[in-house]
Amino acid sequence: MSKYEVIIIGGGPAGLTAGLYTSRAGLKSLLIERGIFGGQIVNARQVDNYPGFPEGISGFELASLMHEQAIKYGLETINATVTAIKPGGNYSVITAEGNFEAEAVIIAAGSEYRKLEVPGEEELLGRGVSYCATCDGFLFRDLDVAVVGGGDTAITDALELSEHASKVYIVHRRDQLRAGQILKNKALAQPKLEPVWNTVVEEIIGDNKVSGLSLRNVKTGKITKLEVAGVFVAVGFEPNSQCFADIVELDETGLIKTDELMATSAPGIFAVGDIRKNSPRQVAGAVGDGATAALSAFKYLRERS
Numbered sequence: 001m002s003k004y005e006v007i008i009i010g011g012g013p014a015g016l017t018a019g020l021y022t023s024r025a026g027l028k029s030l031l032i033e034r035g036i037f038g039g040q041i042v043n044a045r046q047v048d049n050y051p052g053f054p055e056g057i058s059g060f061e062l063a064s065l066m067h068e069q070a071i072k073y074g075l076e077t078i079n080a081t082v083t084a085i086k087p088g089g090n091y092s093v094i095t096a097e098g099n100f101e102a103e104a105v106i107i108a109a110g111s112e113y114r115k116l117e118v119p120g121e122e123e124l125l126g127r128g129v130s131y132c133a134t135c136d137g138f139l140f141r142d143l144d145v146a147v148v149g150g151g152d153t154a155i156t157d158a159l160e161l162s163e164h165a166s167k168v169y170i171v172h173r174r175d176q177l178r179a180g181q182i183l184k185n186k187a188l189a190q191p192k193l194e195p196v197w198n199t200v201v202e203e204i205i206g207d208n209k210v211s212g213l214s215l216r217n218v219k220t221g222k223i224t225k226l227e228v229a230g231v232f233v234a235v236g237f238e239p240n241s242q243c244f245a246d247i248v249e250l251d252e253t254g255l256i257k258t259d260e261l262m263a264t265s266a267p268g269i270f271a272v273g274d275i276r277k278n279s280p281r282q283v284a285g286a287v288g289d290g291a292t293a294a295l296s297a298f299k300y301l302r303e304r305s
């Protein structure tokens, strides 16, 4: 079994930054990624809120630059899916392609937005379809938009969007919001927000950019069209944490609990980026976590030896 001082699971912005820092610190480091190096941000047509790029940068290019920079300093990377971390003197990181031994592990496996799975959603991603109000809300100044969902995230997004948009429809399949009472009160007091009850999205309409939604009332079956320039899907997300549930403590939604130094409940295992509880779910936050965890891992290894 190949042995490393640090193994990083996940090659998004958080994992690549952790790998950059551990490699530059001289730690023998391996990053294991199951898909495309760069993580979710490769799907962003344009990233305008990552510092250092005043004209914005495509998510793919940003991710490629992060990958290039990390391997330049000696980070080893492989494509494999991690299925478990086993305890012992050192940790064993289990993959279908073989197992690896690590003194410290940084989990950077991210999370995935739940999709509506309707026509137009994939085709119009980044052209009016978004999963992130903080990332894209600014693009809809004085335009009408819709948020799909009725929980805390949907209402937080709707309130954030009301700072920019002229009107924010909240399309929800029930006849009341699931969000907490304080958020509900705020939403109902904001005149720009208009709930569309008992309704689901059948299709996102648009030729190259979103122009509207085809909606179905779940009680009457009636189909209507809502004209909007943007649709924010806020129906939840799934942390990629199932295979770590035996080794680190998760919260009730599956996010990994950490302290401010990114330490989890297991000594020598750190968690960073979108997979950890209280993450801002932004690239800038993910890279900050990656740097913090790398420094914590360095300290942990020095104290251990």
Ligand SMILES: Cc1cc2nc3c(=O)[nH]c(=O)nc-3n(C[C@H](O)[C@H](O)[C@H](O)COP(=O)(O)OP(=O)(O)OC[C@H]3O[C@@H](n4cnc5c(N)ncnc54)[C@H](O)[C@@H]3O)c2cc1C
Residues within 6 Å of the ligand: 009, 010, 011, 012, 013, 014, 015, 032, 033, 034, 035, 036, 037, 038, 039, 040, 041, 042, 043, 044, 045, 046, 047, 048, 049, 050, 080, 081, 082, 083, 108, 109, 110, 111, 113, 125, 131, 132, 135, 136, 240, 243, 272, 273, 274, 275, 281, 282, 283, 284, 286
């Ligand atoms: C369409 C879109 C647009 C966005 N736009 C912006 C924006 O403009 N600005 C902004 O700040 N943020 C934006 N975000 C959010 C941003 O992409 C995330 O906050 C960021 O990528 C989180 O980084 P991460 O490294 O924590 O996780 P991720 O980027 O999710 O990376 C995790 C990686 O781990 C891998 N992985 C998961 N499980 C395993 C396993 N078991 N074994 C091996 N590998 C595994 C995954 O394949 C993935 O590559 C956007 C997201 C999306 C989807």
